Amino acid sequence: MLKKFYYLLFIGIIGCDSRDDMAIVFGGDVMLDRGVKLKADQRGMDYLLNDISHVFTEADYGVVNLECPIGTEPTPLTKKYVFLGNPESLTPLRSAGITHAIMANNHAYDHGRRVMTGTAKLLLENNIIPIGYGISQQDACTPVILEKGDIKVALFASVTLGLEAWMYLEDEPGMCQSTISDLVSSIKVYKENNPNSLIIVSLHWGLEYQRRPTSIQRREARALVSAGADAIIGHHPHVVQSYENIDGHPVFYSVGNLLFDNQNPITHDGILVKLVINADRKIRPEIIPYHAEDCKPYIMPNPEKSKFIIELQKRSELL
Template sequence: MIARDRLRKAILLLVVLLLPAWTVSASASGEWLAFSGENDPAELLFPVQEYTGTVRITFLGDCTLGGEEKTRNAARGFNRVIEQNGMEYPFRNLTALTAGDDLTVANLEGVLSDRDLSKVKKTYNFKGATAYTEILKAGSVECVTLANNHSHDYDTAGYLDTKAALDAAGIAYFGTDCTAVWKNEDGLMIGFLGVSGSLSGNRAKDYAKRADFLHAAGCAAVITVMHAGTEYASEPDGYQQQIVNRALDCGTDLIIGHHPHVVQGWEERNGVPVVYSLGNCVFGGNTNPKDYDALAVQAELFFREGELEEITLRFYPLSVSGEPGRNDYSPVLLEGADAERVLKKMEESTGVSPGRFDPDAGAVVSVSVKH
């Protein structure tokens, strides 16, 4: 892991012109600092806190709140189901995880806007109402990544509307154009970086600058959330490996992935846990997905005197629907043979066991961090 005091002012002076100012929003047990402005770099130098304790973060896969125009208002479409069941309905079976953690991060895959916007030309365009931020809040989702292939389905206007809706709801976000930092009550900071598709050329340079900024600002851990891979492929592809390699070079401490719409496995790379794909979660983009299996993962980050020492991952197998043969947009936790089937997919994907499954604790693995 990159030393946090390494050329902090010099790095900040380089990157501050590329990144906007800190804004603050509340979370379940701390606050979010979203870098979006024009501060003096000296104001962004935070003292490194000698916090000892554990931070628990829940990660969820692809969440599309809404869907395509032709299906979202159908009898079994996302909008109609929410009208009938309320905003608490989608995450109702997952709050045992999300309400008891320090923070929850999900992939928001689609646009939130109440305007009649022009679609970009592509196969699928996902959109939902700005009121659907209440779904995230009811599910105790404090932060979302916008680094994915559907956040610009309605061009820049839709992307800006999504950000505005999240800001109004007090939900933090990060993407390929912005970072987020969570700070607990003791001053410990964890930074989040988003990657979509690949890390090459200018994308790689921008990512490296943002990673350097987070380390220089005093983050005790930096987490990369990647949206990449081949759809419905059981194994990670070259783009995912490219992202992982470059993220490791930039000192990331944990990598969580999604996009393939199916479960993929995990592995340890130089003391860094890498989870390649969680699959879907609350996914309004498809009324009958090809694969209903998915994952939630809780990462427990243990710090001693401000240094990250160990990461424990708890894998919780999911079905994206509580009803067989159709998507009811309300994922459920799996147990027994169903849970074991999902975990077997993980092991077959990367050749690494996800640990022994316990219905209360999940399948558990721990990684000692290399400094």
């Protein structure tokens, strides 16, 4: 038990990082339509982000899951939920420290391939690097490289869910749809060719509104770690799920929503995960919990933060 949770000493504590360390902050689902768009139109996107932005801007990299395409010409597919964000939202996101946006999810394609391709272009124009998108499956599934000094991190991203109203075309633009088996193979090859690089895997997976990962996910996480993954960050369930340490590697199955308008109260708590990597390529994870009110996330103060972390730890210990 102590081995499994040794890194809890760092959870929720913002440590004193060396200037040579690399700090990557991961946030959850960012959906820029519906209630979020309405609130941004009323108060500004800067207002929605101003209580959490310092966590991202103080890190070297900020990564979120972009849970919508971006554009001005809707071409909606026939799906239950279809989102479209305003391009004007991207400048405030970048100013808030978001450097990378994951597109490997079940909403990046809500308005088809043309708008999805336009989304990647708009992100790049705003100095935000798309992850898990490409002009082909091979391109989409190629890891994005993060570097600082001698520290190198390869970030893989994939959506492993079944996708509504979407046709998989290997040689057309799309989001990475690597299976866990595909990822295991890709990680092994990458690790063999880049033995000094760390590997972080971002997955859009799991069951919505469930606070525990499935037994299948836990087996998949072990397979990824065995292949060479150094950390795993998940999203899609819209809630914070239990986490664990697998052979010294942190696995956060779901970090919850970041910017969303879901009315279910259990979706209003989320976590930012800060991974601090030192020159010896050791990862120190930190959890920064927040609570959202009317689409705006607020960093939890004590004692709410301590209570949240203790409850999350207890649930995680039951895995």
